[in-house]
Each structure stands twice: as C-alpha cells, then as structure tokens.
Amino acid sequence: MNAAVCSASSAATSIAVVAWFPWTRVVIGAEAGRPTWEVLHRGLFLRSILPFQGRLYATVAMGGSREIMQLYPRSPHPVLAHVPNDFGNPxxxxxxxxxxxxxxxxxxxHLTAQHCGVExxxxxxxxxxxxxxxRGELIPVNCLGGHALFLSRDRSLSVSxxxxxxxKSNSIYFSLRRDPVVVHSIRTGFSERLAVSCQIHDGKDRIRPSVRPFTIADHLLTYCHPHEWTKGLMFHEYHSIPESFEELTKNIKAKNSELRIPRIAVR
Structure with missing residues (x-):
C-alpha cells in the first residue's frame, strides 16, 4: 500500500488521505469528519503517482495508450494529457x-536490449x-539545468x-534489473553503470564485503525504493537477495511478521 496527504475537496483548510493498492488496482480516500473511507477509483493500472500542490496525479495505462490523470480531487474530466507515443510500443x-x-x-x-558480438x-x-x-499539454524539456532526477516507480526525486x-547535473539516476545504479546524461545520451565495482554478491553467493562509505547517489536512490529503505538496507546491495543470505532473510521475515494492519470499513 502507498498513501499521500492531499488538500480535501470539501474544505480548503482540511486534509485528505489517499491510499492506493498497486496489485488490486483500487484507490481509496478519507477526509476529515467522514466516518469511513471512500473508493475513488477501481480498475486503473497506475504506473507512477505524484502528490503536487495538494492534488494527486498519476500516469495510467488505458488500452494501448498512456495518459496523465488527476486521481484526487475527483474530476468529471480526470484525464489531463495524452502521453506522446514517440517510442512506439508503450x-x-x-x-x-x-x-x-x-x-x-x-x-x-525506453529500454531496448541489443547485441554487440556475444555480449x-x-x-x-x-x-x-x-x-x-x-492547458492539459505536455511541453518537451531538453535540459534540467543544475538538477538531477532520481526515478523509481515508488518514489521519484529532483535534487540540486x-x-x-x-x-551529476542534467542527469537521470535510475535502476535496471541487473544494474541497480545507472546514471544517464541528458546532454550526451550516454548511460553509465555505477554499481559494478561494489556488488556484494553474484546472484548466488557473497563475493565481497560491503563497499563503504556509500555515495550520496546510493542514499538517494535507496530512498526512492522504500522496500529496502524502510528495512535499513542499501538498494544497490540488496535490490535482490540471494538464497544464501539465510540470516538476513530470516531477520526480514521476523520483522515483517510483527506488522499488523487492522481492517477498515470502505463504502
């Protein structure tokens, strides 16, 4: 479950809490003074969600296209903009x-797998x-200036x-399945893998101890991945945990078992 605090639609001085469940495609909301939660949306395939100025926005898959939609407050015309299909298959x-x-x-x-020789x-x-x-328009941006973006599906950041x-300024930091820290230069279009020399395992066994101190980029990208961040783990080390890390897996399961979420009424 993920959640965000928004400005309540019923009163400018009040707040609302909006929660969404990625695997069940349900968005619910609760406003101050109301006794129950309310289902706001059903059946939406949400790709990225952003609280902004008291409202909640998301990219949504609708058939073969992608749209930017206002999730909260609810609107009779929630689709704000259509995402250009410049890369082909969305x-x-x-x-x-x-x-x-x-x-x-x-x-x-857009990520494509290509081959150069055998690698x-x-x-x-x-x-x-x-x-x-x-206006409901998307305006192309060619430069971030002195900023850098840290992107993930759970949480994204812009830093100076x-x-x-x-x-690195004018760059995008993100992760791939096998490369947990990658930086992409907007100016050159070149991507660089930053975590190659500090991988602590090969997918099966430990190959080296933790490489410290961690960089600022490591910390920021870990913050963007709350699954690791809330457990006190560094994302570039533990984005995948081998079966051989038995003690760590045991400790994580023990902590997760202590979590209790009470049932709530939803109308």
Missing part, C-alpha cells in the same frame, strides 16, 4: 512523474516533458546538483 516504456523546480515533469524511459547490452533513451496542468557535488 508497453516497452517506463513512465515517471516527478516534481522539479515547481513544475510536474514526465520522464519516459548483450541495454540502450537507454529518455524523453522529458513538463505538464501544463491548466549544485548542493551535492558528487551528483
């Missing part, structure tokens, strides 16, 4: 909403758009590289 792309510089950005990531490699391409909420010298 199912081969990832979509991320992120707030940067006081505006909503949409990052579209396969992956080619990354990104397109950035700024969402004009009032001027305040973090180890972070």
């Amino acid at each position: 199912s081969l792309c990832n979509y991320f909403l992120v707030e940067s510089g006081g505006r909503v950005l949409l990052a579209v990531h 396969p490699f992956q080619q990354n391409a990104y397109k950035l758009f700024a969402l004009d909420i009032d 590289a001027r305040d973090l010298p180890s972070v």
Whole structure:
C-alpha cells in the first residue's frame, strides 16, 4: 500500500488521505469528519503517482495508450494529457512523474536490449516533458539545468546538483534489473553503470564485503525504493537477495511478521 496527504475537496483548510493498492488496482480516500473511507477509483493500472500542490496525479495505462490523470480531487474530466507515443510500443516504456523546480515533469524511459558480438547490452533513451496542468499539454524539456532526477516507480526525486557535488547535473539516476545504479546524461545520451565495482554478491553467493562509505547517489536512490529503505538496507546491495543470505532473510521475515494492519470499513 502507498498513501499521500492531499488538500480535501470539501474544505480548503482540511486534509485528505489517499491510499492506493498497486496489485488490486483500487484507490481509496478519507477526509476529515467522514466516518469511513471512500473508493475513488477501481480498475486503473497506475504506473507512477505524484502528490503536487495538494492534488494527486498519476500516469495510467488505458488500452494501448498512456495518459496523465488527476486521481484526487475527483474530476468529471480526470484525464489531463495524452502521453506522446514517440517510442512506439508503450508497453516497452517506463513512465515517471516527478516534481522539479515547481513544475510536474514526465520522464519516459525506453529500454531496448541489443547485441554487440556475444555480449548483450541495454540502450537507454529518455524523453522529458513538463505538464501544463491548466492547458492539459505536455511541453518537451531538453535540459534540467543544475538538477538531477532520481526515478523509481515508488518514489521519484529532483535534487540540486549544485548542493551535492558528487551528483551529476542534467542527469537521470535510475535502476535496471541487473544494474541497480545507472546514471544517464541528458546532454550526451550516454548511460553509465555505477554499481559494478561494489556488488556484494553474484546472484548466488557473497563475493565481497560491503563497499563503504556509500555515495550520496546510493542514499538517494535507496530512498526512492522504500522496500529496502524502510528495512535499513542499501538498494544497490540488496535490490535482490540471494538464497544464501539465510540470516538476513530470516531477520526480514521476523520483522515483517510483527506488522499488523487492522481492517477498515470502505463504502
């Protein structure tokens, strides 16, 4: 479950809590003074969700297209913009909403597997758009200036590289299945793998001890992946946990077993 605090539609000075369940495709909301939760949406395949200025937005898969939709407050015309299909098949792309510089950005990531000799490699391409909420338009963005984006499906961030010298400006940090930390330069279009020299296991067994101190990029990308962050693990080390890490797996299961979520009434 994920949740966000929004400005309640019933009163400007009140708040609402909106929660969504990725695997059941249900979005619910609760406003102050109301006795129960209310089902806001059903059956939506949500790709990326962003709270922004008291409202909640998401990229949504609708048939063969992708749209940006306002989840809360509910609107008679919730679809704000249609995502351009510049990369071909939308199912081969990832979509991320992120707030940067006081505006909503949409990052579209296209990943293709190619082969060079016998070694396969992956080619990354990104397109950035700024969402004009009032006009319902997506405006192409070619430069992030002094900012860098950290993207994941659970949480995305925009940070000022001027305040973090180890972070590259005008870049996008993200993760792939086998490469937990990758940085993509918007200016050159080149992607660099940052976690190759600090992998602690080969998928089966430990191959080296933890490489410390961790970089700022490691910490920020871990924050964007709450599954590891809430457990006190670093994402680039534990984005996958081999079966041989028996003690760690046992400790995680023991902590998870202590979690109790009470049932709530939903109308």
